Amino acid sequence: MTDRRPHIVVRDLRLGWGSRVLMESVSFDVARGSTFVILGGSGCGKSTLLRHMVGLATPQAGRIDIDGLGEPYRYDGAPPFGVLFQSGALFSSKTLAENLTLPLTTWTPVRGPMVQQMVQAKLDLVGLGPFAGHLPGEISGGMKKRAGIARALMLEPDLLFFDEPSAGLDPISAVELDELIRMLSRDLGITVVVVTHELPSIFLVADACIVLDKAAKGIVAQGDPRRLRDESTIPFVHHFFTRSSPASESKERVI
Amino acid sequence: MDGKIVALRAERENDSARIVPAGPFDLAHAAAVAHAVADVEPRLEGCRSIDLDLAGVDRLDGAGATLLAALLDRLDQTGRRTRVVGAGNPEAARLIALYRQRSTAAPDTPPRPGRLSRVGRVAADLPRTFTAALDVTGHFIAALPKAIASPRSVDWRVLPKLVQDIGADAVVVTSAANLLVGLIVGFLGVSQLARFGAVAFVPELVVVAQFRELGPLVTAIVVAGRSGAGLASEIATMKVSEEIDALRVMGFDPMRWLVVPRCLAIVAVVPVLTWIGDVTAIAGGLLATTAITDTTPRAYLLATADAITPAHLLAGLIKTPFLALAIGLIACGQGLATQGGAAAVGARTTTAVVLAIFGVIVIDAAFTLLYVAMGV
Numbered sequence: 001m002t003d004r005r006p007h008i009v010v011r012d013l014r015l016g017w018g019s020r021v022l023m024e025s026v027s028f029d030v031a032r033g034s035t036f037v038i039l040g041g042s043g044c045g046k047s048t049l050l051r052h053m054v055g056l057a058t059p060q061a062g063r064i065d066i067d068g069l070g071e072p073y074r075y076d077g078a079p080p081f082g083v084l085f086q087s088g089a090l091f092s093s094k095t096l097a098e099n100l101t102l103p104l105t106t107w108t109p110v111r112g113p114m115v116q117q118m119v120q121a122k123l124d125l126v127g128l129g130p131f132a133g134h135l136p137g138e139i140s141g142g143m144k145k146r147a148g149i150a151r152a153l154m155l156e157p158d159l160l161f162f163d164e165p166s167a168g169l170d171p172i173s174a175v176e177l178d179e180l181i182r183m184l185s186r187d188l189g190i191t192v193v194v195v196t197h198e199l200p201s202i203f204l205v206a207d208a209c210i211v212l213d214k215a216a217k218g219i220v221a222q223g224d225p226r227r228l229r230d231e232s233t234i235p236f237v238h239h240f241f242t243r244s245s246p247a248s249e250s251k252e253r254v255i
Numbered sequence: 256m257d258g259k260i261v262a263l264r265a266e267r268e269n270d271s272a273r274i275v276p277a278g279p280f281d282l283a284h285a286a287a288v289a290h291a292v293a294d295v296e297p298r299l300e301g302c303r304s305i306d307l308d309l310a311g312v313d314r315l316d317g318a319g320a321t322l323l324a325a326l327l328d329r330l331d332q333t334g335r336r337t338r339v340v341g342a343g344n345p346e347a348a349r350l351i352a353l354y355r356q357r358s359t360a361a362p363d364t365p366p367r368p369g370r371l372s373r374v375g376r377v378a379a380d381l382p383r384t385f386t387a388a389l390d391v392t393g394h395f396i397a398a399l400p401k402a403i404a405s406p407r408s409v410d411w412r413v414l415p416k417l418v419q420d421i422g423a424d425a426v427v428v429t430s431a432a433n434l435l436v437g438l439i440v441g442f443l444g445v446s447q448l449a450r451f452g453a454v455a456f457v458p459e460l461v462v463v464a465q466f467r468e469l470g471p472l473v474t475a476i477v478v479a480g481r482s483g484a485g486l487a488s489e490i491a492t493m494k495v496s497e498e499i500d501a502l503r504v505m506g507f508d509p510m511r512w513l514v515v516p517r518c519l520a521i522v523a524v525v526p527v528l529t530w531i532g533d534v535t536a537i538a539g540g541l542l543a544t545t546a547i548t549d550t551t552p553r554a555y556l557l558a559t560a561d562a563i564t565p566a567h568l569l570a571g572l573i574k575t576p577f578l579a580l581a582i583g584l585i586a587c588g589q590g591l592a593t594q595g596g597a598a599a600v601g602a603r604t605t606t607a608v609v610l611a612i613f614g615v616i617v618i619d620a621a622f623t624l625l626y627v628a629m630g631v
Contacts, residue, residue, distance in 0.1 A: 092596030110285045110318075118285070121321035121354055133364030137595050156282045156316040187353050188317065189346065 005068060007032040007159060007191040008053070013062035015048055022048060023218045026062065028210050032158075035185045035192040035205045037225065039240065040212030046195045047086075049212070050163050053193065054083050066159065078107035081159035082152025086167055088144035090136040096123060096147045097132040103154045122150040126180060142173030149180060160184060162194040166201050178204045199243065203229075211237050259284070259313065263291035271304040273340075277311040280319025288319050292326050304336045307351075310343030315350055324354040384610070391588035395518065398510040408511045414520055421482040422524030426531060429477045433532030436469050437461055437539025444540075445547055454548050458558035461540030466533055466567040467626075472619050474529040475578040478521070479611035483586040486517055487607035490590025491600040499591065509591060518583035525579035526572050533571070570631055574622040581614040 006029035013026035022045045030036040040046045051057045053064055067080060090099050100119040104110055110118060123129050126146040128139075136144055145165060152160055165181065166174035178201050184190045185205075194205060202209065202225050210222040213236045221228050221237045229241035239245060261278040274295060280288050299305060307327060309315070315323075327337045341348020368376060402409045444457040490513060493499050499509050541555045589607035593599050 093598035108282055108285065110282070114285060114289050114322075117325060118318055118321055121317070121324070125317075125354065130363040133367075138365060153317060156318055183353075187349055 005032065006030055007034075007067060008036075008193070009063070009065040010053070011063045011065075013049075013052070013064065014060040015045060015052055015057075016060055021060070021217060023212065024061075026218050028219065028222055030191060030193060031208065032191055033185065033189050034207040035181065035194065037202050037206040037209040038193065038195045038212065039197060039202060039209050039225070041197065041214060041240070044212045044214040046197070046212055047163055050161055050193070050195045054081065054161055078103075078155055080157065081161060082149075082155065082157045083161045084145065084148045084152050084163065084165060086164045088136070088141075088148035090144055090147055090151070092136050095133050095135055096128060096139070096150075099136070099147065100151050100154050103151065107155055118154070122153050123147070125153070126150045127176075140173075142169045142177065145169070145177060146180065149184075153184075157190070159191045160193070162192065162196075164196055165194060166196065166198050171200075174198065174201065175204070181205050199241070211240060261287040261291055263288075263295045265295050265298045267298075267302065270302055271306075272299055272302040273306045273308055274299075275308045275311055276323065277313075279314045280312055280323065281314050281316040282318035285318045285322070288322050292322050296326065296329070299330065299335075302335060304338075305330055306338045306340050308340040308343075309347040309351075310340075312344055312347050315344075315347040317350070317354070320347075320350040320354045324351050327351070327355060387592065388585065388588060388610075388614075391514075391584050391591075394510050395514060395584055398508060398515055401508070402511045402515045405511075408508060409515050410512050411516060414516050417517060417520035418524055420485070421478065421521050422528060425478060425481055425524075425528060428481065429474050429528045429532050430535040432473050432477050433465070433470060434535040434539040436473050437465060437536030438543045439539075440464050440469070440536070441540035441543025442547070445544055449548070454544070454550065455558065457544050457548075457550075458537075458540065458555050459562035461537060462559055462562040463567060465536040465540075466563070466571045468571070468619065468623065470529050470533045470536060471571045471575045471578060472615065474525060474532045475575070475582065475615040475619075476612055478525055478528065478579070479582045479586075479615055480608055482521060483582045483611040484604050484608050486521075486583065486586035487590045488600055488604040490587055491593035491603045494591060494593040495596055495600060514584070514587040514591075517587055518580060521579045521583040522576045525582075526575040529572060529575045533568075566631060570622075570626055574619065577618055577622075578615050581618055582611045585611045585614055 008030035010029070011027050014021060014024040015026070016022045026049070038046050038049060048057070052059050053066075069080070090096070091102075094102070097116070097119050100122055101115055104115055104118060120129060120132060123132055126149055128143060128146055128150065131139055131143065131147075136147070139147070149160075162181065165177050169177065181192055181194065182205050185192045185207075192205070194201070196202060206225045208223060209225045209228070210219045211228065212218065213220040216236075220234055221232055225241070228237055232238055232241070259279050261280065261284050262276070264275045264277065266273045266275065276291075278284070305327075307323065312319075327339070330337050339348050339351055341351075440461050441457060444460040445454055448454055448456055448460070490499070493513075499513075502509050502512055537559055540559075541552055544550050544555055545552055586607045589603045589610070593603045
């Protein structure tokens, strides 16, 4: 039976440093098995929100509830989710296989040849099977990100976070990565939370999204990105999805 | 573990069989799943057609799917026809299909040198390390007049902070090291010279040993460990994060922009640190001597004042800028030579500290031989 409870519930979140408030009154739900995208311009706090959701920072106020556990994750045991950082964050002194082995041998009783079998299966899944013995410095940026995804999948999480997955990639690698994200959600049933501002990625992977605005210090719109693009009357959302700037629009009006 | 039972039943009928997994086929039960798979495989001998019926699987994740997909692949490879029956559990069937279609291509592992070969490579690289050090020195010497001719090509604004970091912040640790060295020489001097009734010469021993050799050497070694590591890791991190490349493409010479101010700062502060260290070493010698002999502090200080000559003082202080320059050039040179990621930063920092300490000892020994030859 499908679990209809939201996978993540965020309520009345206030984020910032000291007396500086970056965003407040942030509330949203992430549906189980969906791909949820956090959007917004540069510096609006997308990655900061993600850091709070994965427990790397503590909110000033509010609640982040993952899987109904109630308590924020505190990194004292096997993580209940996987995270892909912007650079892939692979350990540069270890081969791809060793990078993937680490969470498996740390948090599960799996040992011996089975470790290699599991690692190879995950590398095959992301198309990096032949590169198990390579060091991160010997593969491309897109491959590093795919290896990062394979490592994030090692503990079979049902929730994955991606921070700017297609940043710095060529269009073909970016599409391949987006398709991989789509496959994770569609075929493995994993809930995926993606931080990005790449419009093609958004329309390819997102089931739902929130749009953050720096000036508004919070969410200005949420829902299906295609509907927001076509129907939103909020100026920031309109400019964001149509890649237009308020300045150019007012210039056109004058002409 | 939750006590749930993982089972893989094989139901044979003539030359065909049906494998029926039951229970949780997931990462938490991976060992049990692997065991069940290993058990069922021999029981399929002689079967030409094998169906995997997934209706009874409680839970299947990537780990379980990997093991079942590998079993089906092995059966396929031995010429048997396999089929996944996923009518009762289409998600599980899809997951197994996902892990099966991604077959492993031949590994393409780059060759890695063995331990013996790495030792050989280090030995073979020694001449290159030496020529690289000369190369950095040459570039630095060439950069100095250019820096003077074009002061805007040097980051002078960082100089006060460098003096603070390398000098002022290191005073406590270098002074403490020299105080302890003075104390050790004092105790050693008393224990040895007392046998000849020559305790009165302990202040002179402390002055000569500390001012000429130990002061510059100990101070330089502490600075090499502390600031050498700091400079090397800072520049190495800049190199791997492409900041050095950014400097180059903006028209800055990293040697002038980064290395010149760092070397000037270290050359400026090490003589001062050495001089402060000499003073604290005298205090150490005084503490040791007055603690275990009846020499008064006044008598000790008067004897020390008599022993300090310009020759002793200068013999030590003259070499300190050279020791400092060696630390700065080695640290910055190693930082600039970094290639790779975080591991390379660590490796270069270690190399920088080792080479800087070794270089300091070599230069100090060279000066000592020179002084002996000159009769100073």
